[in-house]
Amino acid sequence: MNEPADIRDPQREVEDRFIEVWSDISQLWGVNKSVGRVHALLYLTPDSLDIDSLAERLQISHGNASTSIRDLMAWGVVRRVTKPGDRKTYFEAEKDPWTWFHTTIRERRRREVVPVMERLHEAAGFAEGASKGSKGAERKQLEELHGKIEKFADFAHEFVDLIDVFLAMGHGRMAKVFRTAAKLFPKGGG
Amino acid sequence: MNEPADIRDPQREVEDRFIEVWSDISQLWGVNKSVGRVHALLYLTPDSLDIDSLAERLQISHGNASTSIRDLMAWGVVRRVTKPGDRKTYFEAEKDPWTWFHTTIRERRRREVVPVMERLHEAAGFAEGASKGSKGAERKQLEELHGKIEKFADFAHEFVDLIDVFLAMGHGRMAKVFRTAAKLFPKGGG
DNA sequence: CGTTCATTTCAGCACCATCTGAAACGTCAG
DNA sequence: CTGACGTTTCAGATGGTGCTGAAATGAACG
Structure with missing residues (x-):
């Protein structure tokens, strides 16, 4: 033993x-x-x-x-x-978790979010072009398609804004915001 | 052709x-x-x-x-x-992106975040136990280790709180909070 | 019930990311 | 310049995920 x-x-x-x-x-x-x-x-x-x-x-x-x-x-x-x-x-x-988290979010934004957003806008632009270059029933269909893509693009854009707010604020302020938020907008409130 | x-x-x-x-x-x-x-x-x-x-x-x-x-x-x-x-x-x-985003965050929390947080707390508990069951130089080392694990656990806990605030608020209120945040804590402010 | 049609499951295959180990590379000391 | 040491690169091996196609399952109808 x-x-x-x-x-x-x-x-x-x-x-x-x-x-x-x-x-x-x-x-x-x-x-x-x-x-x-x-x-x-x-x-x-x-x-x-x-x-x-x-x-x-x-x-x-x-x-x-x-x-x-x-x-x-x-x-x-x-x-x-x-x-x-x-x-x-x-x-x-890096020994502070919030610091490295901030760093990795910034890096992911740069590597992944930005390129994919560009492609999303390209897709939206293509959809718009296709709908404008057509007529009749097809045009109507393409406009509907374009609308949906734009709707998703809007969501994605808001999501990126959210990331940007986080990056701009840093940890301390972030915590403050959420403490404030909890008071301003309690569960069930609007 | x-x-x-x-x-x-x-x-x-x-x-x-x-x-x-x-x-x-x-x-x-x-x-x-x-x-x-x-x-x-x-x-x-x-x-x-x-x-x-x-x-x-x-x-x-x-x-x-x-x-x-x-x-x-x-x-x-x-x-x-x-x-x-x-x-x-x-x-x-589901046709509304914010709705499905909310749904997937809730599901990820349940499937992934909760189980891993449990394991993290177990690890922290084990570290604490080990440090209390030792003495001398070893104890000092184990206490330092435990401190670091707790530090990470605190960070993780704050992160989960952030998710919870998002889940509780939903999209509309979320947007409001961030508009407010931008005013309360402009870039460079504290 | 038996038949037909729709859906799910799953064994085997294909593919891709990761890991190893060894060779190539770079750098410093003598 | 040469040898020793430390690090990086990379070809091939490994392992794991995802896909296919076909068999099993289930559900509706006569």
Whole structure:
């Protein structure tokens, strides 16, 4: 009764549990498992870590660790750190959840929302053009179609405005707004 | 120059463009391509459609169409419709984007957010237990770990509150709140 | 009941994202 | 310039999701 497998390090176990939860949250968010794990570990670790330690601690390959770090840096939630007299590169995570949330929303807006909104407007424009270039019963049908696409585009636009308000306000003010909102517009009110 | 392939039906082309955009938005949202396509087509079509028409129009198998419809009904954005004197089942989509957005947020909360929050609290509880069951330097480390997990849990909790405010308010009031917010907390203000 | 028509389920296949491991690359020290 | 070390890239392997097509199921009618 002294095999390494029997001696669970409590710290490691606490970490592991949290890492798995975070990794699942990341997946719901569209981020892959390894990336989520690496992010979680960096969040929990006070010191910065190098690729080697990450790979060993999480039981993943160096390649995977390297790619995950690259992703996280592209998301802007992990920083590269160098230590004088040390050839290695270390990495550390943003430690405030609201800050990284804000950062990822901004990044998603840029990568995903903006391009898809452009395509949506193109589709709406095409629908409008088609309806104007036709007549009779067909025109009526195309106008109805165009109306529906515009309706969806309006919704999407409002949704983007909502994102923008969030990005402009930041966490503290956001919280304030909602506290105010709860008073101004209680459940059942209009 | 009269082959079917050359004669593009403008209505169909308008629909197709929109369907592809919606399908991509769905994928960003974690919903698969076919489900997104079916949803888009049902949104655009004034009449209700049966599985056959869906499969033929979108060039997918009956099985796939059936499964996609099942998903959409589970999300609560598509209704089953029966016509007297007709053995077929027809389906129609919720036509107001804000309504279906509200519905999907509620459903996601139930399916994904609630279970993951439970696991997060379990992880936090485990961390607390571990730190209280230890002493000395190890205890200090575990307390720090616990603090970080709690910090993340607090963030997550605030995030869920935000969802709840949205669900309680609905679209109209939501818009009001944000118009108010823009005045109360202009960019740069605190 | 048996037949026909509509729908759902599901085994097997195809495809795509992710992971590994090793080679290529870059960089610093001597 | 050369060797050692650290990091990144990438081809191929793996695993998992989604799709098809056909069989099973169910529901209406004679």
